[in-house]
Amino acid sequence: MQPLFLHPRDLDLTAPHLFWSAPPDAALIDSLASLGQVTPALAIVTEGRPILAAGSRRAAALREMRGKTLAAVALDPDDPETELAGVPLELRLGLYYLASNQGRAVTDAMAVAAGRYFAAAGGPEAFGRLAAPRLFAPGDRRERLVAQWLALPPALDGLLASGNLPLGAAGRLAALDRESLLALTPLLQALRWSRANLDNALTWLTEAAALAGEGLPAVLGRSGALGLPGRGLSPNDLCAGVLAALRRVRYPAITTLEARFSALGRAVTPRGSKVRLTPSQGFEADTVTVTATAASPQELARVAADIAAMAAAPELPRLLTVARATDGEEPA
Structure with missing residues (x-):
């Protein structure tokens, strides 16, 4: 492996294969300032400028320090002795990045971000064949759930990262059509959904739609649930109100009796x-x-x-x- 010394400002720190990249924190900046760079970054030298394969946080921190260069190790993307021989460069970059983060705790949102990259670079099967074995232990159910999540619009990924949606709901959400997902989005954004609550809500809506011969968006619209997020309710009251509205649209008779009894x-x-x-x-x-x-x-x-x-x-x-x-x- 050839050592390199790169100017941090010459590197693309927003390349898609750096899918877990984040700004450097104060601890990293202090360490680089006091001890220097003790761990090299990874780079690939092509006919153009070098491509940073891993080490974006170190590079971002060194950009703010005058006269500092980024120490890196050059990887040979054409090395025939590795199992990556014949794998396209985009997928290799993703695999190098995963390898450099080996042992890091991977959240559900991080796993989906990696899945998005591999699916875009090599198709849906690239995630299961190349990335999943490096992300999950054998038998980990999250591999299946992430694969289901990748069928959802990327706009929902932020709700997974924020905790509004659980990864376990991937299958139920993926079974909905695009119009239904679009109609549900205001409620998905307004609440932190547990899997059980979301399962109940979707069950009530889909069953009510089937019984009424309507689409899910129409049933949701007349449930009154969409009007609740703007009323300034506490999170607990908002959750209770939304679930009550959706249950009422599915079971109008029983909920009327419950109100009378109460x-x-x-x-x-x-x-x-x-x-x-x-x-x-x-x-x-x-x-x-x-x-x-x-x-x-x-x-x-x-x-x-x-x-x-x-x-x-x-x-x-x-x-x-x-x-x-x-x-x-x-x-x-």
Whole structure:
């Protein structure tokens, strides 16, 4: 390997194969200023100017130090003794960069960024054949999830990096058509979605669309969920509101009954009571389950008094038969 001394400003530090490149931090700058460069960068010398294969953060830091050069080792891209013989230069650069970052903790967003590069340089199979073995241990499920994610628009990659979307949702999102993804984007941007919440939301939307014979964007539009992000709600309240709106569009009858039961339950239950009322599953029976907690005889006596008062409440008969109320009846 031939040693090189390169002028940092002569190098392209934004080349696509430097897919994990980031600005140098203060610790690196201080180390270079006090100790000098202790680890060489990697470069490939072609007929044109040298191509930086790895070491972009060091090069960026040295650009700000007058008179400093970047120490690098020249790699031979045509070395017949390596397994890269015959591999196009773009893919070799990506592999050199991965090798130089071996042992680095790779986030989901970083894995997708690498996948984007290899898929663009060598087609979809290049990621699985060349990059994945260097990114994941055998059997790591993230390899499959990243491959699914690569079918999504690159515009969603930023939501993965920000934590708005989980990699585990790749399959569900990839199954949606472009119009549906576009319609969902405001909600995807507004919340930090767990995989379970996103699975539920997409299930409710797709099932409601199928039942109504409509497209997902139309169902989403009439759910009211798209109007919630601009209301200044807390993250928890916004998440709860969006999920409630999407569940309501899928289960309008059951959510209406739940609202009626909740309103009547508040009317029946004394203020501050520890007694809780729960309807039968699916409102299939004219019954309620009564639960309460007590930590002392006095609290138990209070619970008993509350239950007695609830038994005498005039709203109780309506609560017990809420599923049989007429559609025009308003909850108390």
